Amino acid sequence: MRRKKSTKTTTQTSSSFPCTIEEFKETIKTALHHNPDLHLQDFTIANRRVLITYFTYQINKDQLNSMILRTLLNSQKPWDHNRIMNEIPIGTGENQSDSNKIAEILCKGHCCLYVEGDEEAVTFLIPELKSRQVGAAENESLVFGPQIAFNESLVTNLNIVRWGIDSPDLKMEKLTVGKMISTEVRVIYLDNLANKENVNTIRQRIEDLEVDDAMDANVLGQLIEDKSSSIFPQLLTTELPDRFLYAIKKGKVGIMVDKSPNVLIGPTSLFSFFESTEDIYMRWNMGTFIRILRLFAMMISITLTPAYVAALTYHYEVVPSSLLVSLGKSRANVPFPPVLEALLLELLIELLREAGARLPTKVGQTMGIVGGVVIGQAAVKAGFTSNILIIVIALSALASFTAPSYLMGTAIRVIRFPMILLSGLWGLLGIMYGLSFLIIHLLKLTSLGRPFLVPLYPLTLVDLRSSIFRLPWPWASRRPYSNEPQEIKRFSRAKALEKKDIDE
Template structure:
């Protein structure tokens, strides 16, 4: 049997880990070329009398290569590798004696500079900097607040955080993940606020990963969360820099992955998935009303259709008499039982939603609107479903869109189906059984070791002021206790008293 690769070095350097750099340029060129399987985009350039440049085309900045490396090397013919590190005007320059390190640096956008007769090689990192320009958030849009979202550049995303949190205690730890293809991951936290135990736990989970590659933050989130088998996400994915900064100031941790436009925030409780960054920008009365509206919409989206199926299948006595006549007339021509009728319409709604997402944006909106109207009208006229159920299904689908987190919105969409099945089998008892299963699943979850149902279980009264409701900001001066922050107070809790103002207007 073939041997399994032992780690990143064996997978990323062509199996030449531990080999030393040859003093001969020809031997070194052959070694590197063999390591990358003689790829056509491997460029080799010679600068007389003794310098050789090796790099991967399109991975290095050609302008920086010409201005900061080639033109500088021409000025210093015959210079040693040791002295080149101080002559080159490139921020990231280092020496190595290992061919494996050189090949990994080559894949990361570095230029290998070999000096004939030297046993060390210079690694000058000048990667390309093409990236998508900054734009407004699409999934987490808001009216009041910053209108900028992350893009796919790690350096750009970290700079956005640095501009908002101008504090030397903001720590940025860079790590590499992946054995076949390495991806840079930035661990962000505020020293003196974030829990050292949580920082060590998250750092260990990332460094212990043994995977071929991590191409997106959503993949990394599934690899490092507490329970990857659960349907509920335990870490938040956000595209908003201000959202991530607010969570960092609350003592949480952030992860930014190179090539992904979504950052990871942890730990995160269940209720926090239904909170928006805009809640902090609004007056507390409006923010409280909006949060309660979202929570009510979630309950409505999950339980409205199952309760309809249970009532029409087993519990006619709970329906008011004034509704029995129009309900009976609406279902008079429907040949299917309520269970099949509800599942059919829910599947049609999901098909329309999925088609609208996969099609181009302009066509997708048209398909969603026109398709919903046409299918709904045709279904009622054909006697496949009733008018009342269409209203209930549409109301449940509309309510699911109020969830700020896309990942949690998908969960809300999915758990309706088993609840509808339980309602069709056992009525209200089935709905209650499904509700108990959901509660047990929530109570057994954790996020980076923090209770998933905080602050209600275990009860933490000080955190209730910024959970289902949002009290005035002077009353929310404590950081969330589920993050176990080292500094518990965000600001001085004493409110401003206008009577104490010294400056009076005449």
């Protein structure tokens, strides 16, 4: 959370240049609390002492030996910071005159060269980057489209984005978050397309943060979103480069955080969480059907179990008589009221899901299947629940898993619990109370100051074709108005609809 500025607990020791090698060593050691991994070695070249210092496990040893040490030791002329900058063949060199700054960047993969008696030191960024290879997405699987996913390396992720959008208009603004542990953040957008107000809002909120560190993109999203107390995420999180690039091309703004495999997209709407780039790769009618199916599944997941509880508690008259007999037989030996029975089963499903997610992959899959079947059958035979409720709970759980966004699917599952309680207290009237409160909350919610329910509120009929529906490509000649991009037109629809034979 945001908090007032506090004084750092690290020791602030400042050295004045020029100084001796011994003085510089003591200053750096004190600033880094005498870290045992700090390497300090000095050489005498042309009667002048040169000190090199770095963390042994954070720099690339090949670059250090071949580009820095070899160049230094093969020269018989005296060195100074100007000659180091001009003759050592690394383009990441920077002159430094503050020992505290030097100590800070040594922790980020820099090495430092200081010539005794010189007015400035020189630092080079030569990090030893350790990250997993680019692979398939684990949380957002696709049938069609690119199968690669972002990883924890910011350099790799930026390369993927630049490879996907090789345009000079692509801007990647560099920001830093964290008072105690600074983390690099990139704000990414198309300069000729993204709305400047959205860009300025994101930049201002990130720059105004006063936190110790930003651990992950999801944490940063909670810090800068409009209403962090809401159960609904207001910034879209994804690990898929194609989804990220597609959003950037629509005029949205992306956020990358170093050491995080997830990226943020904003502004976003509720319907964006039920879209997938797979809908774009499919035929338009298939994509439209699947999008509508996901939205329908969301309503089923929220209301099906509460409707069952309300019907059996207060409204037997809404149940067909033929089904009422089956319900009576199924619940004949159940000692609990419907609301408690439903809550117990919902809790059981969540326990199985969480256990399966935390166990190793092969064991987790077996646990989910075997645990669901065995416990479900045992619960029915023991008279703790009915067969029909197990079917209802299973349908609700399956419906919540259709959301492409894991965060949105989790939010839907959590919403079911208060809805079940309201239906148990007041029946269908309680469900209406719950849905009304939910709609009012969504109407008040915003994403970077933009309405969260767009294009339904405010009503923008032309944007329905790109959110709820997926029209054929020739009809998708304009970008969504709700993003307020600088350029609405994608291409000429008249030329896209024009058909020509090869001899024309």
